Amino acid sequence: MxxxxxxxxxxxxxxxxxxxxxxxxxxxxxxxxxxxxxxxYPQTGFVEHDGVEIFENIxxxxxxxxxxxxxxxxxxxxxxITNQRETVIIWDKTTGKPVSNAAVWQCQRGTLYCKELxxxxxxxxIRSKTGLIIDPYFSASKLHWFMNNxxxxxxxxxxxxxxxxxxxxxxxxxxxNGKVHATDYSNACRTMLFNIxxxxxxxxxxxxxxxxxxxxxxxxxxxxxxxxxxPNIVMNKPIPIAGLLGDSHGALFxxxxxxxxxxxxxxxxxxxxxxxxGERQLDSPTGLVTSIGYGCNKTIHYVFEGNIHCTGDAINxxxxxxxxISEASETExxxxxxxxxxxxxxxxxxxGLGAPYxxxxxxxxxxxxxxxxxxxxxxxxxxxxxxxxxxxxxLLMEEKGGIQLAELRADGGPTRNDFLMQFQADMxxxxxxxxxxxxxxxxGATFMAGLATGFWKDLGEIESLRQQGQLFExxxxxxxxxxxxxxxxxxxxxxxx
Numbered sequence: 005m006x007x008x009x010x011x012x013x014x015x016x017x018x019x020x021x022x023x024x025x026x027x028x029x030x031x032x033x034x035x036x037x038x039x040x041x042x043x044x045y046p047q048t049g050f051v052e053h054d055g056v057e058i059f060e061n062i063x064x065x066x067x068x069x070x071x072x073x074x075x076x077x078x079x080x081x082x083x084x085i086t087n088q089r090e091t092v093i094i095w096d097k098t099t100g101k102p103v104s105n106a107a108v109w110q111c112q113r114g115t116l117y118c119k120e121l122x123x124x125x126x127x128x129x130i131r132s133k134t135g136l137i138i139d140p141y142f143s144a145s146k147l148h149w150f151m152n153n154x155x156x157x158x159x160x161x162x163x164x165x166x167x168x169x170x171x172x173x174x175x176x177x178x179x180x181n182g183k184v185h186a187t188d189y190s191n192a193c194r195t196m197l198f199n200i201x202x203x204x205x206x207x208x209x210x211x212x213x214x215x216x217x218x219x220x221x222x223x224x225x226x227x228x229x230x231x232x233x234x235p236n237i238v239m240n241k242p243i244p245i246a247g248l249l250g251d252s253h254g255a256l257f258x259x260x261x262x263x264x265x266x267x268x269x270x271x272x273x274x275x276x277x278x279x280x281x282g283e284r285q286l287d288s289p290t291g292l293v294t295s296i297g298y299g300c301n302k303t304i305h306y307v308f309e310g311n312i313h314c315t316g317d318a319i320n321x322x323x324x325x326x327x328x329i330s331e332a333s334e335t336e337x338x339x340x341x342x343x344x345x346x347x348x349x350x351x352x353x354x355x356g357l358g359a360p361y362x363x364x365x366x367x368x369x370x371x372x373x374x375x376x377x378x379x380x381x382x383x384x385x386x387x388x389x390x391x392x393x394x395x396x397x398x399l400l401m402e403e404k405g406g407i408q409l410a411e412l413r414a415d416g417g418p419t420r421n422d423f424l425m426q427f428q429a430d431m432x433x434x435x436x437x438x439x440x441x442x443x444x445x446x447x448g449a450t451f452m453a454g455l456a457t458g459f460w461k462d463l464g465e466i467e468s469l470r471q472q473g474q475l476f477e478x479x480x481x482x483x484x485x486x487x488x489x490x491x492x493x494x495x496x497x498x499x500x501x
Contacts, residue, residue, distance in 0.1 A: 012453050013080050013243075014446040015062055017087040017171050018251065019108065022058060024065040025443055026073065027450045029459070031469040033443055037069040044105055049112035052105035055093045058171070059178045066238045077239045082229075083179070084247030084453035086254040086445045087171040089194045092143040094150055094157070094168045094219070100182060103154060106171065107146035114145020126212070133199045133206055135285070135294030143170065144196035148213040161216045168219045170195065172248045179245055181234030186222040189299040190253035198223070200285055200296055203304065224248075225299040226257075226452040247453025251445040252276050253298050256307065258448030259413040259439060260470050261297075262463055267401070267409055269394055271416035274358070275315040277397045279308045281407055289404030291360030292397070300452065301463075308405055310359035310397040315390040316418045318352040322386055328379050336423045339384040345488075347372040349495035350385040360400045361496070369499035372491065390418065391428040392492040398432060415439040422474075430480035431489065438473040 011034065016023040021040040028034050039061040044052035070077075090109035095102045107113060118138050121130070127138055136142055147168060151157050160166050167177070170191045177185050192198040192205070197213065197220075199206040205220050224230060226249050232242035249257060252270065256278050259268045264282035269275055280297055285306045288294040297307035319335060322328045329335060349372050351357075356364035370382065398409055412434055419425060419438050429436040441447055454460040460469075 009079050010081055010459070011075065011079055012082055012084055012247075012450045012459060013066065014084045014086065014443075014450045015175060016251075016443065016446040017058060017062070017085065017175060019088045019091075019110075022061050022065060023443070023446065024062065024069050025446050026069065026075065027447065031447060031451070031466070031471070035069060035073045036443070037065045037072075039065050049115070051108040051111040053091065053108055055095070055102045055106050055171075055174055059175060062175060063238055077241055077243070080239070080243055081459050082244040082246050082453045082457045083233065084446070084449040085172050085175055085245070086249050086251050086449035087175070087191070089170065089191060089250040089252065090141060090143050091171050092146050092168065092195070093171070093174050094147070094166055095174065096160070096165060097167045097182070098165060100178070103157060103166070104150060106174075107150070109141060111146060112140050113149045114140035117145045117148050121212075130196065130209070133201070133209065134193070134196050135200050135288060136194075136196050137293060138196070142194060142196035144209065144213045147215055151214045158214070161219055164216075164218045166219050167221070168215070169221045170250075172250075173221045176230055176245060176248065179233050179237060180231040181237060183234070184231035184245075186224055186230050186248075188224055188226045188248040188250075189296045189304060190226065190250040191248065192223045193296040194250060200294065200306070225302060226449070227300045227455040229456050244457055246456035247449040247451070249298060249449040249452055252278055252309070254445035254448030255415060256280065256448065257298050257300075257451060258441065258444040258446075259415065260467050261413060262305075262467075263410070265407050265410040266413070267398070267411075268413045268415065271315055271390065271414060271418040273315070273317045273320070275312040275390070275394060275416075277310045277312070277394060277401075279398075279401050279405075279407065279409070281306050281308055281405060286405055289360070289400050291362055291400060298452075300455070308401045310400070312393045312397065313355055313358040314352040315393060316416070317354070318350065318386045318389055319418065321352065321354065322383060328383060335383050335387055336421050338380045339387050339423045342378065342380045342384060345384050345388060346377060346381045347374060347491070348377055348381045348385045349491055350382065350389045351495050351499040352386070352389050353499045357496070357499070360396055361500070363500050366500045369495060371495050371498050387421065387424050388427055388488075390424060391431045392489065394428060395431045395489065409434050411435045411437055413437045413439060415441070415444045425474070425476045426479070429476040429478045430485060433478045433480075433482070433485065435478070436476040438476070440471040440473040
């Protein structure tokens, strides 16, 4: 048998689009199909997706991809799912229709109830149970809003007529023709309703948010077979469905961060930093959250996570607002055209500062400019600001968590910038390994599916498939690194005045 003709079909259901991807036995992408879905903004602060549209796109995407690539159903070993986290949907389990559009992770409809809970002193209770801070970003307050603002939902829930879930649960339920209602630990822990100590949906929190236990999906390890696709939904024969994993967690697993102290940074408009802290849950330092990274081989791995508001978006600002560059690719030669930053720092707090500062009143600040400051110095300062912000979070994880970073594994568009990656290694005084894989979240879910179905034997075989790009090693003198970082901290103080 030609093993190159065997595939895992990955569904990557993200915020703006859904991709279907064919991964071969070497863990490489053979083909992909992307279909965008509509964004709905029914009122200020509300963001929604149509769950029916998303599922129809998945079916269309799979059929189109298999037809175009001339891949037979027999070549598909299983289906994996990775998804946008915290986005949540409620549906009628008899009709199979959503009661409303899905509330997206960006949606702020739960803000008032979150404030109410904070004022009533629930912050520590919720943090101690879930590892999370009270915030409308997570699923619970969105679900509370649905229950209290849509007619008849409370009565239907009491009768056991409704189901809820994150997007992986919805897609799984639809693919199995309503036979399987489940999720994985990585998605469950981001709802603010899951106890990361007992590994159960928390009865007290379910009641607090006005929900019912019968609405919730079963929680499983990611490397399990969840069920089989229904006949004639995407293929004629039943296909195993395995490897459910939230997108950031998928990136962690796809980057092979299997041991304590291993961390990944996803560089995008903002950045997500996630560090594996091992099999023991630790209280997160202020400014971070503790989550379940993934459940695999009957073992839970916990993580610290922090999110930075503005990293790659600083480059967008250079291009679109102040027009110092025409394309992002110009930043690297400009940064290299000067010997150093000339004392210039950019703190890109355009919408405040995220972790570890959490200062919504901070504003962007360009400081330290002498008269001979050039465009190149400002561009260099923007790139350096990305590395400084990542260092802020890694230091917090190390100092407060008592875990030393082993290596930073980097993915996302801005990682193509060699100057940024080298400066990141210099600032951290650690190796930075750039991923060669663009679809790293989907790859993580695919690895889990492969473990569940025997497509791959074990973690050792998966590690042998790792497609590491360039490794950047620290080359900077410690004295220089210290001085540069002190300058950054002073610039942050100016931005927070």
